[in-house]
Each structure stands twice: as structure tokens, then as C-alpha cells.
Amino acid sequence: MIRILSTICLIISICFALSEQSAAQDLQHGFAIKAQPFLENYCTGCHGKADEFPEANFALGEFDSLEKVLIDREMWKKALDEIDSMNMPPEESDKPSAKERHDMMVWIDDVLAAPGKSGVRDPGDPVLRRLNRLEYNNTIRDLFDLDKDIYPFPERVPLRSRDYFQPAKDKMPDGVSLSWSENGTVNPFLRNGGIPGDNKAEHGFSNRGDVLNVSSLLLEKYMTLAARIVEHPELPKQSKRFKQLIDSPSAGSERDVARQRLQFFMNGAFRRPVENEEVDLYMQLYDHAIGQGNGFEDAMKKALTGVLTSPSFLFFIEPSGMTADPVRPLDDFELASRLSYFLWSSMPDQKLFEAAASGKLQTESGIEAEVRRMLDDPNSIELAESFAVQWLDLNTLISVRPDRKAFRNFYRGEKATLTMPYMIEALLLFETVLAEDRSVVDLIDPGFTYVDEWIAEVYGLKDELHAAYPEQFGEDAKKLEKKRKWGKAPSFFRLKLPDGRRGGVLGMGATLTLTSFPERTSPVKRGAWVLETVFNRPPPPPLPNAGEIKDVEDPSLTLREKLASHRDNPACAGCHNRMDPLGFALENYDGMGRWREKDGKQQIDSSGTLLDGRSFDGPAEFRRLVTERREIFVRGFVEKLLSYALGRQLEYYDAATVREIMEAARKEDYRFSTIVIEITKSYPFRNIRNVESEQI
Structure with a gap:
């Protein structure tokens, strides 16, 4: 039997060597x-x-x-x-x-x-970074089982409820009950404070270690914030879990109970089973407090505060160099953390911890089962509110203010603007693709959108909205309007689009507004946004001698004609020949996303030719060209989502992974869940480089 097994192993080794040799010959x-x-x-x-x-x-x-x-x-x-x-x-x-x-x-x-000189592919650097602001907020929230944010989030859509998002039903509601706070916050646990906003990587995300700075001042803020949270008088009232941690035990040794509770808390906070020596370290804080005359509750608070300022809580740490192997597979609990912070922007839940403890995450089938469960969980809305917001640059919309004279319809009264409705429309589209497990191509041309009355009016779809939902806009409209204000009745409605004017991220008010100047559209900004966001092929920065695009006052010239002189400059032509046709494709939308046929007295010309020679006339044809060669958009989307999942910039050696994900997803028409599952089963998601990069 041993001889047979040895022979089989030898045959496998020979076949592998021959395969490598054949691959090298094919390359040559x-x-x-x-x-x-x-x-x-x-x-x-x-x-x-x-x-x-x-x-x-x-x-x-x-x-x-x-x-x-x-x-x-x-x-x-x-x-x-x-x-x-x-x-x-x-x-x-x-x-x-x-x-x-x-x-x-x-x-x-x-x-x-092709493998490197070590004979293996490079999976990329191990993760070593701190929690970003959203992840910190969500992790504290889930550790203490709270139902609200910890501190104010200026960049977060301030919805009073997200109960509408139930992806396990496989269908988003046609009418969504929503309300939001105009001042940007919804009853956070702490009324002020928190930690500073995170930097966002150029062409990337705020969960990358190379942009998440760490300073002594920031660490002091973490220490102060942890103490504020744990010492807050409302925390025992709002968190049953916290109260159970600090309440004096009715029986048994107080120190033994404290140690047991602390170990339970540390397992969650550190996202892994902790060692006895680690518990001993934080029990010293408990013992010191008791020695100072404090009671059980105060001593436990000191220990819990210490845990929340530990590097094991504040940082993702994936050790490398422990063995001589060039590549190290992640262990189950490291994988569990990668999964939960990718899909939920928070710590693993109990079921994910159990899957890790059982070893299920070491198999592709085990990973797929957990990913499907997690996508069906309402917490997956965080994938929209973190990834989608950054991918589409929606967080920049908060600071965009179109000119009040040119775009009066963007404003209502002193405070109300279209900013929040526009952001919600974009997020509802992404959430629909996620919840209904649609093809990601529907992000470009879904055939529907979500509108409230304000957006419907701006889009010229008010009659279509009222006809589609007569029970919402009939005799009881005024009563329902009051309920809508507080999220007691549907305010956003799924509307089938009657023509090709609207649809997808290329035709919605949010993206069209944030890619405009305050007083007019910008084909250059829009074209650059399409290249970077939709295709993930950002244009290079302008050359030093490129000069600026100068405003030409001649009213007889169209914007296209005004920009033509800039493209005549050889230093500018290369990039502008790529960007400008994409921007001009969207010229039928004004600076706040309204449809128009003319710019002043000039007829809009939204025709163009792509670099591959295909021509279009207007945004509908442009979207059609994008969806015809959908693999170009999908590849960019996969690259963006993979970079977000890994928490790092993609490198040349990740191209093979992108290709593998694309090939698997193509068979399912690029279904959202397929792309996510293939990312989580991919080589760089499950492995890390264990040596210096030049040794791979």
C-alpha cells in the first residue's frame, strides 16, 4: 500500500513538473x-x-x-x-x-x-492596519449589541431606519419607507467626539493601510473615546450585554467571574480565541482597580477600557515570517475577520466564529456557505454604505452645492437639498443588485430606478410615478405625506423607466451633479469620472505643460467647441481623446442631472466615438455600448471590489486573480453573489506573502 501511494505521489510530482515546463515553453x-x-x-x-x-x-x-x-x-x-x-x-x-x-x-x-522564482504566485502583503472610522463604530456597536451609531458620521446617509433592507427575501420592496435627518446625524450614542475622518486612497478606499495614518495624537483619542464609551451612564441601560459584563456576580469568586467575563469579551474584541497570558495582562487592570478600593463594576470598566485600547482590537494584524514558506494560508479566524469586514464592515458574528472554530472556512464550500448567509443578512447593507459610497464618490456629494440661481430646483427652503434623495437613489440601486442578486451590469442599465416625488419632478417623471402608484398619490396624499416625513409610509418608489434617458450610475442625479461645476456641466470631469469609476482606468494627471482649460466667452460657441482648442494641444490630446467623448455622452444632463436638449441657445451634441471605433449618439446609445462589451465594465468593478476586499492596492500579480474571477462570473452573467464568492475563494484573499516580495 505504501509503495502504491509513493508511486502515485511520484506521478503527481512528475505531472506538476511537466505542467510547469509546458507553461514555460508556451510563454517562450x-x-x-x-x-x-x-x-x-x-x-x-x-x-x-x-x-x-x-x-x-x-x-x-x-x-x-x-x-x-x-x-x-x-x-x-x-x-x-x-x-x-x-x-x-x-x-x-x-x-x-x-x-x-x-x-x-x-x-x-x-x-x-506565471509563478515567481519560488515556484508560487505572490498573494500580496499581509494586512497590518487600524480599523477605519466606520469599522471602529460598527465593531463597538456590535460588541455591545447597540442599535445605533457610536458617534456622528457626517459622511454617512443619516437614515432613521434601514429595516427595509431584507436581502433574504430576494426582493427589494417597490415602496421604501425612509426618513433622514437634515442635520446629518441620527441620535448617535455620543453626541459629539469620535475619531477624525479617514483619508481615502487615490483611486481607492479608506480601508487601506497605506492611508490609515497612526499618530500618538490619534492613539490618545482612541484611549479617551474608549473611556467615554465604557464610563457613559447610558451604556448599561442601552446595552444588556454590557450590563451583564459589569454587574456584580450573585455567587462565586468575583475575580473568577471577572476573568471569565473578560475572556469572553476579549474573544469578540480581538476576533479570535485569546491566550491565557493575554487575559492575565488585562486582569492586571482589574486587580489594580480593586487594590485602589474600587468595586467590581468600576474594576471591570477599567479592564474593558484597556481591551478597547489594545492593538489587538484597534488593528488588523496578520503575522508573517513565522515559517520559511514563501506563502502562508490564513487561519480560520483571520479568514473570518476578512469576511466580516469585507461584507459587514464589522466583527464576525457568533455563527461566523463557530464556522471558524470548526475549520469550515478552510474549504471553498465552507466559505461559500458563510458568504451566502452573510449576504442574506441585513448587515450586508454596510457593503453599500461603505464600498458603494466610496466607489461612486457619493461622499463628495455632501459638499457639492450647485449654483442657486442656475439650479433652483436643487434647493427647497433654507436647508433641504437634493443631496440626500440623490444619494439614496444611488444606494437603493446598489442594494437592489445585492439583495436580488442581479447581474452587476444592471448598475449601468437596470431599466428602473427609485425616486421620491422631488426626484421624479426633476427627472420629468412625476406623471409616471403617480400613474404607477395611484394609491399613494390620490385622495389620501396629504395624510401620507406627513407619514412619509417620519418614515411611516413609503417615500421612494421603484419606477420602470419609460425611455432610455435614465438608468444606472451614468444617468442618475447624484453622479451627474458631483461631476459638474457649480454653474455648469463639465465633460472633462464627467469623462474622467467614467474612466476612473466605471472602467477603473483613471487618466494620468495633467502634464506640467498642459495648461488650463480657459473659459471662452463667445456665446455662439457650444461647450464642445470651447473645449476643442484645448484638445488641439498635443500635450493634452491623448488624455482628452479618451475622456471627452465619455463626458460629452452625458451632456444632455445639466449640472444637477435634469434632461435638456439645449445648452442656452445651443443644441446639445452628445454624440461621440470610442477609442475602439464604436460610435454613439446620446446617453442611451452610450449605455448600450457599455453593456454590449460588458466585460470591460465588469473587469473594472471586479478590480475595485477585490481591492476593497483585500484592503490594498492591486498589483501586477493580481491580474491572474481578476481573470479567474471574471471567467467564473461570466458563466453566471456576472451575478453579484458570484463575484463576491469568487473574491472570497481567491488566492490572495485566503493567503498572504510570508517573505519579502523579492523572494517570491
């Missing part, structure tokens, strides 16, 4: 018959050798062997992005055929996916 063959001819015909004329002063210092002529290619794969990821976006070769140069372009991209994909 591809380099000779695909890459080199492509480079010679379309690239090295401008991007030759380093001593030939190549354009943009991009010396593709240096790569005359596969070995050199494999040494600098980061440059090849940049080359792939340029070819894929059709930014290169430039417009005036000879163009490769569709087959040549496809073959070259597949070959570069294979290069990026």
Missing part, C-alpha cells in the same frame, strides 16, 4: 511568435531602448528575451492596461488587428500569472 513560444512581432510593429518605434530616449520613459525595446520580461512584470501590467484601453498604439499610428491585440493581451496575462 508566445514571446517569439506573438510578443516580439507585436512590439516591433506597433511599440518600439516610440518605446525603444532606454538609450534611445523612449516616449514616457517606457523602454519596451529592452525586452529582447522572456527572462527580461519576467524580471519586470510590473511594466508589462502597465503595457497591458494601455493596450486593453486602446490608448496605445496612439491614434495616428498603425493599429493591430483585433486578433493581434487579443493574442498579445492573453500572452501578457499568462506572463503576469
Whole structure:
């Protein structure tokens, strides 16, 4: 039997070695018959050798062997992005055929996916970062089982209730009862204070370690905040769990009970089973308080405050370098934390802890089962309020104020603006895709939207809204209006769109307003937003000699004509040829998202041609082109969501993971849950680099 097993292992090893050898031969063959001819015909004329002063210092002529290619794969990821976006070769140069372009991209994909010198793929850095402001808030809330935020959140949609979101029903309600606070907060536990807002990574998110700064001042704020929370007189009244922790025991040794309760609390706060030595450390705080003459309750508060200021609570810490292996699989509790902070922006719940303790998270089926359960949980609304808000830049809408004279309909009275209704419309679309497990392509062209009366009026859909919901806008309309104000009756309604004017993130007021100037639209800002947000291919910053776009006062010129002179500048043309057609596609929407046929006296021209040669006339045709080649949008969405899930910027070695997720999701028409599940089962989500990057 042993001999048979040894033979089987030998055969497997030989097959693996032969497979690696075959893959290397395929790369070498591809380099000779695909890459080199492509480079010679379309690239090295401008991007030759380093001593030939190549354009943009991009010396593709240096790569005359596969070995050199494999040494600098980061440059090849940049080359792939340029070819894929059709930014290169430039417009005036000879163009490769569709087959040549496809073959070259597949070959570069294979290069990026090839194992490193250690024989394994690089999964990326381990996580070492602090909780961001939202995660800290949610974790404290869930530790103490509170039903409110801990402190005010200026950037959070201040809804009084989120009970409408029940994803386990697989259907969002047609009418959603919502109300919000105009001052931006809804009865937080602490009326003021909290911790400073987080930085957001450029083209990224606020959960990345490279932007979550840590300073002595911030750590002092954490210490002060923990004490304020634990010592707050209302906490025992509002948190049964906290009261159970601090109440004097009716029987048994007080110290034994304190230790038992503290260990239970620490298991949750540290998101893992704690060691006895760790409990001993925080019991010293309890013992010191008792020694100072404090009672059981005050001593427990001192110990709990200490736990909430511990690095094990405030930080994600995934240790590396403990073994000589180049890659380390995450343990069950590390995976549980990655899952919960990805999907819920908070700590694991009891069921997820139990799954981790049982070892279920070490299997793909176990991960999938937990992810499906978590997506069905109302807490998954945090994926909308964290990921979607940042992905669409909705948090910047809070500070946007269109000109009151030009856009009177954006304002009602002294305080009310369309900011919150617009944000809610965008979030309800994302939540619908999540709750109904729709294709993420519906984020571009869903065929419906959610509107309240104000938005319906701005969109010119008030008659359609009243016709679709006559019981809401008939004789009892005034009574219902008062109830709507406090969330006692539906205020947002799902409305099938009658034509192609509206729909998706490219046609809603939130994104159209935040990509405009206060007094007018900006095709440049809108085009740049589409490139970055929709396609995840942000334009580079303007060159130092690009100059500024100057306002031209000639009223006979359209905005397109006014911007044309800027595109004539060779330093500007490359980027503007990519951005401007995307921005002009949305010119039928004014600076607050209203539909228009004219800009002043000038007829709107919203036609254009994409870099791939496809033409459109208006936003409806533009959306159709985006959904026709949906893989371009989906790839950008997958990259954004994967970066958010990993809490880091994607690197060249992540391209293989993106491709694997795309291939699996394509079979399910890019269903939302499929993308999320494939991310959580992916190689970089379940593994970390255990050595320095150059050793992989």
C-alpha cells in the first residue's frame, strides 16, 4: 500500500513538473511568435531602448528575451492596461488587428500569472492596519449589541431606519419607507467626539493601510473615546450585554467571574480565541482597580477600557515570517475577520466564529456557505454604505452645492437639498443588485430606478410615478405625506423607466451633479469620472505643460467647441481623446442631472466615438455600448471590489486573480453573489506573502 501511494505521489510530482515546463515553453513560444512581432510593429518605434530616449520613459525595446520580461512584470501590467484601453498604439499610428491585440493581451496575462522564482504566485502583503472610522463604530456597536451609531458620521446617509433592507427575501420592496435627518446625524450614542475622518486612497478606499495614518495624537483619542464609551451612564441601560459584563456576580469568586467575563469579551474584541497570558495582562487592570478600593463594576470598566485600547482590537494584524514558506494560508479566524469586514464592515458574528472554530472556512464550500448567509443578512447593507459610497464618490456629494440661481430646483427652503434623495437613489440601486442578486451590469442599465416625488419632478417623471402608484398619490396624499416625513409610509418608489434617458450610475442625479461645476456641466470631469469609476482606468494627471482649460466667452460657441482648442494641444490630446467623448455622452444632463436638449441657445451634441471605433449618439446609445462589451465594465468593478476586499492596492500579480474571477462570473452573467464568492475563494484573499516580495 505504501509503495502504491509513493508511486502515485511520484506521478503527481512528475505531472506538476511537466505542467510547469509546458507553461514555460508556451510563454517562450508566445514571446517569439506573438510578443516580439507585436512590439516591433506597433511599440518600439516610440518605446525603444532606454538609450534611445523612449516616449514616457517606457523602454519596451529592452525586452529582447522572456527572462527580461519576467524580471519586470510590473511594466508589462502597465503595457497591458494601455493596450486593453486602446490608448496605445496612439491614434495616428498603425493599429493591430483585433486578433493581434487579443493574442498579445492573453500572452501578457499568462506572463503576469506565471509563478515567481519560488515556484508560487505572490498573494500580496499581509494586512497590518487600524480599523477605519466606520469599522471602529460598527465593531463597538456590535460588541455591545447597540442599535445605533457610536458617534456622528457626517459622511454617512443619516437614515432613521434601514429595516427595509431584507436581502433574504430576494426582493427589494417597490415602496421604501425612509426618513433622514437634515442635520446629518441620527441620535448617535455620543453626541459629539469620535475619531477624525479617514483619508481615502487615490483611486481607492479608506480601508487601506497605506492611508490609515497612526499618530500618538490619534492613539490618545482612541484611549479617551474608549473611556467615554465604557464610563457613559447610558451604556448599561442601552446595552444588556454590557450590563451583564459589569454587574456584580450573585455567587462565586468575583475575580473568577471577572476573568471569565473578560475572556469572553476579549474573544469578540480581538476576533479570535485569546491566550491565557493575554487575559492575565488585562486582569492586571482589574486587580489594580480593586487594590485602589474600587468595586467590581468600576474594576471591570477599567479592564474593558484597556481591551478597547489594545492593538489587538484597534488593528488588523496578520503575522508573517513565522515559517520559511514563501506563502502562508490564513487561519480560520483571520479568514473570518476578512469576511466580516469585507461584507459587514464589522466583527464576525457568533455563527461566523463557530464556522471558524470548526475549520469550515478552510474549504471553498465552507466559505461559500458563510458568504451566502452573510449576504442574506441585513448587515450586508454596510457593503453599500461603505464600498458603494466610496466607489461612486457619493461622499463628495455632501459638499457639492450647485449654483442657486442656475439650479433652483436643487434647493427647497433654507436647508433641504437634493443631496440626500440623490444619494439614496444611488444606494437603493446598489442594494437592489445585492439583495436580488442581479447581474452587476444592471448598475449601468437596470431599466428602473427609485425616486421620491422631488426626484421624479426633476427627472420629468412625476406623471409616471403617480400613474404607477395611484394609491399613494390620490385622495389620501396629504395624510401620507406627513407619514412619509417620519418614515411611516413609503417615500421612494421603484419606477420602470419609460425611455432610455435614465438608468444606472451614468444617468442618475447624484453622479451627474458631483461631476459638474457649480454653474455648469463639465465633460472633462464627467469623462474622467467614467474612466476612473466605471472602467477603473483613471487618466494620468495633467502634464506640467498642459495648461488650463480657459473659459471662452463667445456665446455662439457650444461647450464642445470651447473645449476643442484645448484638445488641439498635443500635450493634452491623448488624455482628452479618451475622456471627452465619455463626458460629452452625458451632456444632455445639466449640472444637477435634469434632461435638456439645449445648452442656452445651443443644441446639445452628445454624440461621440470610442477609442475602439464604436460610435454613439446620446446617453442611451452610450449605455448600450457599455453593456454590449460588458466585460470591460465588469473587469473594472471586479478590480475595485477585490481591492476593497483585500484592503490594498492591486498589483501586477493580481491580474491572474481578476481573470479567474471574471471567467467564473461570466458563466453566471456576472451575478453579484458570484463575484463576491469568487473574491472570497481567491488566492490572495485566503493567503498572504510570508517573505519579502523579492523572494517570491
